Amino acid sequence: MTKDVIALTPKMPDTGALLAALHAGGPELGLTATDDGAVLQLRTADGRPLVSVEAPLLVHTAGEAERLLGSRAEAPAPPYWWTETRASTAVPAAESLAGSVCGRLTMLLGGTTWPPEAGHTARVTASDDGARPPAAPGPLQPVVDVLTDSTAVVLADRPVVPLTAWLSDVLRTTARSDRAFHLVTPPHVRLTLPLRTALGGTPNRWVVQDPAGGYHDGLSGVRLAWRDGTFAPLGTEAADAFTSRVTPAGHRQLTVSFRTVHAPDADLELGGALEAACRHLTGAPPAGWGTAEPVNLPWSRRQVTEAARDRAPAPAHLVVIGAPERPAIATHRVTRTTAGVAEDTTLTLGFAAPDEVPLDALEALAGKLVAEHGLTTMLTTLRRARADLTLPPHLEPPPLPVAFTLGARDVRIIGLTHARRPPLALRPRQLGPATAPALHYPFGDGTEAEAWTALQVLSDHLKAGSPA
Numbered sequence: 001m002t003k004d005v006i007a008l009t010p011k012m013p014d015t016g017a018l019l020a021a022l023h024a025g026g027p028e029l030g031l032t033a034t035d036d037g038a039v040l041q042l043r044t045a046d047g048r049p050l051v052s053v054e055a056p057l058l059v060h061t062a063g064e065a066e067r068l069l070g071s072r073a074e075a076p077a078p079p080y081w082w083t084e085t086r087a088s089t090a091v092p093a094a095e096s097l098a099g100s101v102c103g104r105l106t107m108l109l110g111g112t113t114w115p116p117e118a119g120h121t122a123r124v125t126a127s128d129d130g131a132r133p134p135a136a137p138g139p140l141q142p143v144v145d146v147l148t149d150s151t152a153v154v155l156a157d158r159p160v161v162p163l164t165a166w167l168s169d170v171l172r173t174t175a176r177s178d179r180a181f182h183l184v185t186p187p188h189v190r191l192t193l194p195l196r197t198a199l200g201g202t203p204n205r206w207v208v209q210d211p212a213g214g215y216h217d218g219l220s221g222v223r224l225a226w227r228d229g230t231f232a233p234l235g236t237e238a239a240d241a242f243t244s245r246v247t248p249a250g251h252r253q254l255t256v257s258f259r260t261v262h263a264p265d266a267d268l269e270l271g272g273a274l275e276a277a278c279r280h281l282t283g284a285p286p287a288g289w290g291t292a293e294p295v296n297l298p299w300s301r302r303q304v305t306e307a308a309r310d311r312a313p314a315p316a317h318l319v320v321i322g323a324p325e326r327p328a329i330a331t332h333r334v335t336r337t338t339a340g341v342a343e344d345t346t347l348t349l350g351f352a353a354p355d356e357v358p359l360d361a362l363e364a365l366a367g368k369l370v371a372e373h374g375l376t377t378m379l380t381t382l383r384r385a386r387a388d389l390t391l392p393p394h395l396e397p398p399p400l401p402v403a404f405t406l407g408a409r410d411v412r413i414i415g416l417t418h419a420r421r422p423p424l425a426l427r428p429r430q431l432g433p434a435t436a437p438a439l440h441y442p443f444g445d446g447t448e449a450e451a452w453t454a455l456q457v458l459s460d461h462l463k464a465g466s467p468a
Contacts, residue, residue, distance in 0.1 A: 003095060004158050005118045007083040007102035008065060009111035010076040013056045021104040022053070042097065050094045051101060054084040054166060059296040061288030063324030065114070067388075068192070068294055070159040074112045081109075082294055084164065089145050089155060097124040144170060148229030151180045151203075156189065160390055162293030163195040163319065171198055182207050182231050185218070187241060190390035192293060193348055194319045197331050207231050208393040210241050218242075218393035238395070245394040253385040254357050255348045255399060256281070258369060258378035261409075262341045270308055271301040273373035274320060274332055274345050280365045281349055281358055282326040289320045289332075308334040308341075322349075327389050350387035357382065359402060363440055366405040367431045370438040378405040379455075382446025401443045401451040404458065408436040418465035422458045 007013070013021070022042060040053040059065075059082050065075035085101050087094035095118075103119035106112060113119030146153035152174045154167070161167075161183065174181040180203035187208050191199075196219075199206060206218035215224040215231060221242030223234040260273045271289075278286050286299040297303065299320070308316040315335045322328030327350035335342050351357050362380055369375035381399035386392065406428075411419050419439055420428055428439040441458060443451040 003087045003089060003098070003155065005085045005087070005095075005098040005102045006069070006114045007081075007085075007105040007109075007111065007119075008073070008075045008114065009081045009083070009105060009109040011109040011111075012058070012081055013083050013105055013109060017105060017108045018053070020108060021101045042101075049088050050091055051088070051098045052086045052166070053101060054086075054164075056081045056083040057294065057296050058082075059294055060298045061295050061321065064288075064294040064296070064321075066324070067321075068160050068162050069114050072116060073114050074116075076111050080111065082296070084166070086166065093124050096120075096122075100124050145184075147179075149179075150228075151182055151230040152177075153182045153184060155184050157186055158189065160190050160192060161185065161195060162192045163198050164294075165292040167195065168198065168292050171204075180204055180230060184209065184215075184231075185393070187211055187393055190386075190392050191218070193329055193389055193391065194293060194331055196391050197346070205231055206393065208241070210239055212241065214239070216242055216393075218391075221395060242393065243395050245392070247384055247386055247392070247394075247396050249384075250353045251385060251387040252351045252354055252357050253348055253383050253387070253389065253399075254281075254351065254402075255346060255381050255383070256362075256365070256378065257344075257346045257380075258405075259345075259376045260343045260369065260374045261337070261339050261376055262343075262374050264336070264341050268341060269301050269305050270334060270341070270343060271304040271332070273343060273369050273375065274330060274347065275299070275301065276368055276373060277345070277347055277365060278320075278322055278328060278330075280361060280368065281347075282322055282328055284323050284326065286320045286328075286330070287323045289318055291318060293319060295319050295321045304332075312336060320347075327387060329389050348389055350385075350389045352387045357446075359445060362403050363429060363431075363442070366403070366438070366440045370405070370407060370432045374407070375405065375438065376407040376410060378403075380404075400446045400449060401455045402446045403443060404441045404455060405431070406439045406441070406462065408432055408438045410462075411437060411439055413467065414462055414465040419462060422461040424454055424457055426454065 041049050042051040043049055058079050060079045062078050065073040085098040087098040099118040099120055100122055102113045103121045107121055144152045145155045171181055182205045184207040207215050207224055208218040209215055216239035217224055221238030223239050224231045225234050262268055275285050288295045288298055289304055290296050313336055315333055318332040320330040320332055330345055330347040333344045366378055380402040382402050383399035384397045428441045431438040431440050443454055
């Protein structure tokens with residue numbers, strides 16, 4: 001069920017190259033574009049969508065093709081152009097047509113296609129032997145595989161499903177139409193962490209087709225069935241396919257979630273706390289950033305700041321990655337608040353062995369963010385999960401708290417005496433100057449489930465000290 005075909009080319013697919021590639025189906029096919037020109041559509045004579053061609057993306061960051069497409073991807077040296085096509089499942093010839101579009105691009109511009117066997121240059125005739133999609137007017141109809149009154153369904157089969165610009169648009173449009181979004185995949189498919197975050201919770205779902213038949217939720221494991229135009233739970237029991245597979249024993253993911261707040265100064269440059277955390281924990285700054293995946297832009301705090309200002313007063317949602325040799329990925333949200341400009345960051349790092357996790361560096365990191373970047377809160381957790389930072393459709397243990405840091409402003413509001421004396425065996429460590437201290441609360445090494453109870457006790461204690 002491969003529906004996505006990608007051309008990776010060292011030269012830009014200009015208008016002439018794109019038109020030559022789009023003639024893979026012959027001149028009788030209709031060609032339309034979105035209002036902003038970001039997506040081209042090849043359609044049958046009666047208007048059915050066959051292939052969507054995304055606007056080519058210039059990728060500057062090393063390792064993105066391998067991260068998202070697997071070891072079979074052979075991308076040119078960065079920077080290179082990433083042109084993604086998506087074939088409709090309603091017409092059998094659509095997948096071959098997508099392969100011909102990408103094959104013609106690589107013939108003209110060099111580079112490779114993914115999957116390697118998909119690329120060719122033959123002309124493809126779109127016959128009428130495919131099932132016609134039901135008439136469902138509206139903005140979602142050209143880009144989803146199934147659309148009902150309650151749910152938009154997208155089918156995907158690639159090693160890793162990322163948060164592409166196209167999927168981001170589908171998620172936004174689905175939410176605006178008061179529908180659920182259901183992503184359906186085979187059991188070998190994994191998600192990136194940014195896509196997992198964007199999916200959120202109910203009513204959206206990751207639906208996994210069980211090899212033994214039936215479906216289950218890729219996050220909870222609960223069995224599902226297609227009923228009344230949506231995937232609905234069949235009881236509360238998890239599917240065997242969800243519980244029978246395990247993550248490699250030594251793999252770990254360390255997640256540092258923190259908020260920083262700054263005065264809205266004209267000279268403010270964003271991304272400083274994220275860069276500091278990445279340098280402190282990996283030894284290098286972020287490698288790249290973007291608004292979706294693949295992450296295509298080289299890391300630049302100036303450009304991150306400009307992007308956030310362009311979106312203001314709406315929030316800016318960004319994806320940031322580390323260098324390929326040290327897996328790291330972050331979701332970064334910039335918002336205007338009554339207190340100033342807030343940056344909410346969730347940075348996750350992958351490790352192949354428990355002894356690689358830099359637990360002893362966390363207190364120093366908290367101190368640096370407090371002293372230099374306006375830290376308000378930071379929660380660090382550790383979990384047994386894949387070192388490559390992808391999410392498989394099987395059970396992984398939940399994260400366990402390692403440490404929590406409370407910034408100086410909240411310590412002042414709650415009261416230093418109260419904040420320093422939670423009803424726990426642990427004692428916080430003071431960070432920053434004595435006149436405006438922050439507090440760092442260590443919970444352990446991320447192996448004790450009781451740490452969640454301790455975090456809840458601490459949270460209740462701090463709330464009790466806050467003004468009503």
